[in-house]
Amino acid sequence: MSGRPAAATGSWDGTVRLWNPLTAQLLAPPLHFPAQVHAVALTPTGHLAVAAGPDLFLVPSPTTEPGPRA
Template sequence: MRASELPPHPAVTTVRVWDLTTGQRVGPELVFPAEVHPVAVTPDGWLVVGFGQEAAVMTPC
């Protein structure tokens, strides 16, 4: 199957954070009002999420 024949994927508007050492999800699912694009975690634990044309920076719990 060629890429042009693949159905479009649905927009992703949620972010789930996982602890990679335990494999367990950390906190609740985060829901955004638009499609999520870049996601990054800073060395000090802040989560940065790009959605639509906006960005959110969240502090660690």
């Protein structure tokens, strides 16, 4: 995420949060997805992949609205 250390967490309520693991501060407002989040991953290029319900979402940046990819 722009060269900053980052960690992502997902929740049963459909929210994903991006954190600075060194300071425990949020990097952006929570993202909201239409179903329970099962998995999150940060790519080396700074994208966020989220599995929510039966869908896979790819988010190019924390401020972009999620959209289904597969």
